[in-house]
Amino acid sequence: MRNSVSQLQRALDALVEQVDTPAPIVLVDVMQSNIDRMQGFAAQQNLAVRPHVKTHKCVEIGRRQVEAGAVGITAGNVGEAEVFAAAGFDDIFIAYPIWPAGTKGPRIRRLAETTRLRLGVDNFAAIDALADAMGDEAERLQVVIEIDCGARRSGAPPEVAGDLAVTARKRGLIPVGVFTYPGHGSSSRDARERAARDQDVALTTAVRSLSAVGISAEVVSAGSTPTVEFSTSSVITEIRPGEYVFNDLNNTRLDACTEDQIALFVAGTVVSDWIQDQCILDVGTKALGREGSLEIGYGAIPGTTAVLAKLNEYHGFLPLPAGGFRPGIGTVLPVVPNHVCPVVLNFEELIITDSTGTWLERWPIDARGFLN
Incomplete structure (x- = not known):
């Protein structure tokens, strides 16, 4: 250091x-510089920025990100989304395959009434459960199909994205695109670019899968601070970095x-x-x-x-x-x-x-x- x-x-x-x-x-001046730098990078690449608020969980910082040009925010769970929605954020993507058990179904339904809410899904059972939870308000909820690009976390195989989107549409939900998380790019400096390439291949395959069933991918969302520098494929429409707002030692080690x-x-x-x-x-x-x-x-x-x-x-x-x-x-x-x-x-x-x-x-x- x-x-x-x-x-x-x-x-x-x-x-x-x-x-x-x-x-x-x-250090707010360093933080603001990080926010502005990411926004400038995205503008050069014709990408939307949808920062992940899990890193800071702070409404004031989220406001600064939106004021700098972010199109909305990414949240990790329903509770985070509720906090930011209550503070006036009206464009929220929960980038997680939510299972709407317990109180989550009614909470998601309320969020969809006051915000443009997008929810991650990666399986047929969750699509049915979300549609059931939304009832006759299903058309209020946009869903984004999560695919795996090599991180081996959550996410369906890219070639299945179209089938999931069709099921969502049949149940009254609105499928708007695909997203993924190249978490394997955090393993080493060399892994960053490789993971971004894996992300590009997977997203391209998923977009084609949607197109094959007549669904346009309005949203093609890429993730991760370590890989964002290489997330410049023309198929990508938005990026979801989180840690960039503060950065840390892990990110310095990865360059x-x-x-x-x-x-x-x-x-x-x-x-x-x-x-x-x-x-x-x-x-x-x-x-x-x-x-x-x-x-x-x-x-x-x-x-x-x-x-x-x-x-x-x-x-x-x-x-x-x-x-x-x-x-x-x-x-x-x-x-x-x-x-x-x-x-x-x-x-x-x-x-x-x-x-x-x-x-x-x-x-x-x-x-x-x-x-x-």
Whole structure:
């Protein structure tokens, strides 16, 4: 972490007496630059941006993304969609194969009454269940067929997309296209472009499958911050990046962002240093989640080679090389997470400042805790 060191530390030094640690600190100027950069990329490629709000779960950040030009938002579940719909967002895609059990059916029906709601589907049973849940309002709900492009997560085989779309149409739902998630592009730097190629092939096959049954793919939606740079095929109509708004260490390792494009870090305080080659920070799994490994660590201290080598629930173990960096008790340090999404889930608010640390706001993480 070289380029972002001065801005992180400058902001942290200015805030140290105003913030209780651990706390997520967002450099709003860096975040806004990330939002604008993605929008500019999409404009050059003639793509719509539909950012995934699961990364930030914050209404104010979603508003900034829409103000920058996003056509709407992507949510991960019904609860997230409800929070943003209540805040005035009226174009929402739940990019997940929802099973409308329990209260979800009526909740989806209410959402479809107030928003242009699109829902992911990848199987015939879910299509029937959604149609049953919508009843005589089925035509209010648009569905997007999820296909697998190699991530081996959810998603039907691409060649089945047309059959699923026909079934949805027969049940009164409105099939509008296809989407996929190239999650296997996060495994290495080289994997990013390969996964994007897999995505292109799968989406093209799925679009042809829809066309063969007389259904036009209005929406051809591609996902993932790591692969978005290569998601430029003419078949794609929209992109759904999420992590780009903050970025993290995983994305720097993949060359999907630079170090100075990381907008969020966790402020932690050194609380113990009895062991000569180690100190303890008040940043554990309750703050950072469990993303990491012995090989890469669990978060990095910018400007140093130090990484958290182990986490307990409330303890972060920071090895200290002999003769090098050694923070004293009470020192507040920035910790850059490996994966930013679990960090946001652990807090109720984001501490918002800029690279100078001259002002401070607190934005609620509005959709925190909405997991279904």
